[in-house]
Amino acid sequence: MLVENTYELIGHTPLMHLPMKTPNNVNIYAKLEMFNPGGSIKDRLGIALIQRGIASGKVNEQTTIIEPTAGNTGIGVALAALKYKLAVKLVVPEKFSFEKQTLMRALGAEVVNTPSAAGIEGAIKRAKELAKQVGNAYLPLQFANTANPDVYRKTLGPEILADLDNRPLAAFVAGAGSGGTFAGIQRALQDAYPEIQGYVVEPAGSILNGGPAHSHRTEGIGVEFIPPFFKGLNYAGVKTISDDDAFYYVRWAAKNLGLFIGSSSGAALAASLQVAATLPAGANLVTVFPDSSERYLSENIYEK
Ligand code: PMP
Numbered sequence: 288m289l290v291e292n293t294y295e296l297i298g299h300t301p302l303m304h305l306p307m308k309t310p311n312n313v314n315i316y317a318k319l320e321m322f323n324p325g326g327s328i329k330d331r332l333g334i335a336l337i338q339r340g341i342a343s344g345k346v347n348e349q350t351t352i353i354e355p356t357a358g359n360t361g362i363g364v365a366l367a368a369l370k371y372k373l374a375v376k377l378v379v380p381e382k383f384s385f386e387k388q389t390l391m392r393a394l395g396a397e398v399v400n401t402p403s404a405a406g407i408e409g410a411i412k413r414a415k416e417l418a419k420q421v422g423n424a425y426l427p428l429q430f431a432n433t434a435n436p437d438v439y440r441k442t443l444g445p446e447i448l449a450d451l452d453n454r455p456l457a458a459f460v461a462g463a464g465s466g467g468t469f470a471g472i473q474r475a476l477q478d479a480y481p482e483i484q485g486y487v488v489e490p491a492g493s494i495l496n497g498g499p500a501h502s503h504r505t506e507g508i509g510v511e512f513i514p515p516f517f518k519g520l521n522y523a524g525v526k527t528i529s530d531d532d533a534f535y536y537v538r539w540a541a542k543n544l545g546l547f548i549g550s551s552s553g554a555a556l557a558a559s560l561q562v563a564a565t566l567p568a569g570a571n572l573v574t575v576f577p578d579s580s581e582r583y584l585s586e587n588i589y590e591k
Pocket of ligand 1: 358360465467506508551552578
């Protein structure tokens with residue numbers, strides 16, 4: 288494959304039929320989003336947010352892009368902004384990985400840290416304050432911008448269907464942070480298979496299952512408020528995965544599959560195995576691995 292620039296490398300990631308035994312011979316397929324050039328599923332969103340901003344007339348050559356982010360969206364936005372030579376400020380709670388913040392800076396973005404205890408809500412508030420100070424600023428606001436679910440509905444969902452080549456899908460399992468990934472793909476898959484059982488994955492400490500909110504080690508998923516993209520969305524349920532289980536499958540995937548996956552992928556794999564155990568023999572389940580363990584090595588992702 289010959290390409291002319293980095294942006295042509297966004298999307299069209301591989302779908303892997305995981306070579307693992309499930310009790311009912313259920314097939315588990317995982318979309319390997321770490322193969323995007325910025326290393327995560329959020330490269331797709333970065334380019335969609337910037338292009339939508341330009342198309343709406345809200346972004347011109349002098350505009351500063353400001354976005355609150357847990358990291359991967361920041362890398363995706365910084366990568367996309369580079370294409371259009373736009374200045375970028377990313378507001379990141381300080382707990383998020385050193386590697387992700389280093390990559391944002393490498394792409395030319397300025398990183399503004401907020402206290403971890405203030406959570407993503409604290410980062411959103413700070414981003415809005417910064418926008419007022421800067422003047423000509425554009426806040427894509429991934430947590431409310433419909434470009435987020437839309438890009439997954441239009442790109443990732445159809446890629447899964449094309450790669451499966453008419454193998455029917457019984458279940459879909461994916462983590463939620465902003466919820467864009469889950470909502471967008473769930474809608475695309477429901478268009479093809481209205482009965483598909485969609486399960487949202489959250490780490491223990493996230494609120495979807497009604498449990499108490501608390502901090503967690505699993506990075507990139509977990510919600511502090513119900514994602515607006517879930518309004519009117521039909522899905523089968525929520526799987527709450529402990530940090531221990533998520534990190535167990537991160538280590539398991541390296542040793543058994545030869546695959547470097549981040550902790551949100553580990554949680555998705557743990558949840559997929561739970562759902563697979565409930566499906567009829569030979570059914571097909573698809574999940575998403577959003578990024579790689581390599582951006583969490585400073586957090587000792589492989590240590591117990
Ligand atoms: N996993 C990782 C590693 C992420 O960075 C994100 C984005 N925060 C997600 C999963 C969840 O994606 P979404 O925001 O679309 O729910």
